[in-house]
Amino acid sequence: MARVIVDVMLKPEILDPQGQAIARALPRLGFSGVQDVRQGKRFEVEIEGEADEAALAEVRKMAETLLANTVIEDFTVHVER
């Protein structure tokens, strides 16, 4: 079994009001020096067998089809060691 991580983020040009709200909250809590925050989603996909190239290609297809809306979001796929 292997665990494949898919990180989904709004594209840089898409406004992220949730990230902005977090960025505004942090200084109030005493965290200084924060320039920007963007919020995304992380999926942990557990697959049968090895995370070989074919398995990763399949996870990329899952991400394109369902996990991310590529009209507004980018995604990255990596294997958790």
Place this chain on the structure above:
Amino acid sequence: MNAARVGVVTFPGTLDDQDAARAVRLAGAEPVPLWHADHDLKGVDAVFLPGGFSYGDYLRCGAISRFSPLMDELIPAARAGLPVLGTCNGFQILCEAHLLPGALTRNGGLHYICRDQGIRVENADTAWTSDFEAGQEIVLPVKHGEGRYVADTETLAALERDGRVVFRYVGGNPNGSLNDIAGITNEAGNVVGLMPHPEHAVEELTGAPSVDGRGFFTSILKRLVNA
């Protein structure tokens, strides 16, 4: 002659299907309940995708509904010209299904907005807006947390150039939508999506701000009768 038959789709979590069916009936058509898990459009002449929180809005609004068995039938039918109207969650589903370009994202102000909203009809040539005049201002309820329309610069320019922005917010943009967009259509004009709710504005008795929503249903009825 037989009444025109307008399908009203119910997904788990749909809220506005009863109001939609009632609005269809008031306009003189026959509402036909369609179930998300069926591979069956029941031979309807048009389809209304109502609002709500289908599949709990899990993942993204409309992201899971878009893959329901009924949508397997609806997507090719809409591409072939079947008139389809999606309001609110229905609009989100149409975008997720790529029947309409762009996407609906979280409101700019993060708050869920529920209010009576001024809307200008920009395009009165679609299957669902022919009973309006271009430039006419109407009032419909809006109620959503994720209605901020976004699309890339090229898509936005094409929508504006081709008159595919069908509705624009007036008197204040409730959600930060690009270009104040409240609703759009596909190239053929048979598929229309908007965030406001015409099905909640068909009867004075319910405290609706107007009965401007009736125009959507009379438009489609005329289209079907003259077809």
